[in-house]
Amino acid sequence: MGMRANSQQCSVRNGQRRDALCVRSIEVKRDRMVCLVQVCDRWHYTTSKLAALACKEYPHMPFHTCVNSHGSTFGDVIKHTSIPHLLEHLVIDLLVQRNVDRSNRSFVFAGTTEWIDEGHGTAQVQIKIQDDIKALQALKDAVAIINNWCRQLSND
Numbered sequence: 001m002g003m004r005a006n007s008q009q010c011s012v013r014n015g016q017r018r019d020a021l022c023v024r025s026i027e028v029k030r031d032r033m034v035c036l037v038q039v040c041d042r043w044h045y046t047t048s049k050l051a052a053l054a055c056k057e058y059p060h061m062p063f064h065t066c067v068n069s070h071g072s073t074f075g076d077v078i079k080h081t082s083i084p085h086l087l088e089h090l091v092i093d094l095l096v097q098r099n100v101d102r103s104n105r106s107f108v109f110a111g112t113t114e115w116i117d118e119g120h121g122t123a124q125v126q127i128k129i130q131d132d133i134k135a136l137q138a139l140k141d142a143v144a145i146i147n148n149w150c151r152q153l154s155n156d
């Protein structure tokens with residue numbers, strides 16, 4: 001049995017700008033969390049500039065193992081991949097960083113991302129988790145970090 005938590009809706013800032021990314025719902029299952037996320041029209045995909053910001057702050061991220069059409073690491077697609085896919089890898093990066101003293105060292109964080117409706121910017125991100133509270137915190141932090149990057153680039 002999972003538990004479902006509804007998260008906040010996309011917010012409108014200063015009466016005009018929406019966040020690039022928001023979480024519509026989160027379902028916490030025994031071994032993973034299933035997140036329905038929504039991206040705004042402008043930010044369905046990463047750009048070279050966004051990838052550069054992400055790799056500068058999270059230098060391990062391009063070396064994550066990732067099955068994709070261009071290679072075997074996230075770095076092979078990071079300059080042009082979906083924002084929800086970036087979210088998946090950032091959550092995993094935060095969980096790995098924060099879990100250095102974990103007892104179960106053999107645990108492998110992993111995830112999947114797929115569009116539910118690409119035209120409307122909705123996608124499902126699933127991430128294997130050990131600790132639901134830590135996972136929810138990492139998700140919340142990763143969303144805020146990505147929105148901050150997109151806001152910086154939108155202001156350029």
Ligand SMILES: [Zn+2]
Nearest residue numbers: 066067074085
């Ligand atoms: Zn990936």
